[in-house]
Amino acid sequence: MSPVPAPARDSASDSAVPAFDRLEMVLKALASERRLMILDWLKDPAVNFPPQEHGDPIEHGACNLFIVEKLGVSQPAGSRHLKILVDAGLVIPTRRKGWTYYRRNEEFLSELAAQIASL
Template identity: 55%
Template sequence: MQEIDIIKAIANERRLQILDWLRNPQAHFPPQTDGDLVEDGVCAVLIAEKLGLSPPTLSEHMRVLSQAGLVRPKRIKQWIFYKRDEERISALKKLLQERL
């Protein structure tokens, strides 16, 4: 994905909010029945509920973040869990510092 596409991915307030919450999932989400908040990520259902979005709308936001490499999806049973890709986010921060 090109740099401009990554910037477009984070140019949305809801996607930035999701990334912020995923930075410290234990502070923003309740414990999950399946999957560990830190190790496995946060269930898409919990993210959708917290944002007040329908699952299809959240799915589109998460698709954009995933394609930009900012989050990693993980399937556990029938659920999708999302976790920040800290390595990719660090690289993006470095790139932005170099360019600006």
Template identity: 50%
Template sequence: MQEVDVFKALANERRLQILHWLKDPRAHFRVQVDGDLVEDGVCALLIAEKLGITQATLSEHMRVLTQAGLLRARRIKQWTFYRRDEDRIAGIRALIQSRL
């Protein structure tokens, strides 16, 4: 994770919204057929639907967030599920505090 990647990832309103929703997925997403919302993460399809964007557009947002270390991805069957990487996010909070 590079500092610049983190700040680039956070500099987009949709990505910030995704991070907010994934902080409490049960409050923001319906129950999934496969995978637990908290343990496994939220299916990319549900996130794309909630944002009103295509899966291709969502994939780019998720790639940026994952490369920045903010999310973890997990495959279940043909679907990709995403959840926040809370350990990395805590490290990023510490990084921001030390830099600002």
């Protein structure tokens, strides 16, 4: 699967414009210093966050609470940043024992990088 659909054309029009709306959505998700920091922290959850009792930092990523606290914003604000990243496909959530863990979607990220390289 491609991170962003191929430049499909609207068959109802003869427009030669690629479908950039999905890419725009992903780029908007990425275009935030706070969310870029989250992605950076998630490169190494075990180093960037306190030890977790449940949920392996490597396998499942970091706990919502830790990320929100490190961001330094309120809990709803932090959760919304995470949701934006999840909705864009950049990170993957895992619910476990009442907590939610987040890890990077490395496959998506590398395909996105390739797509941007072809811009």
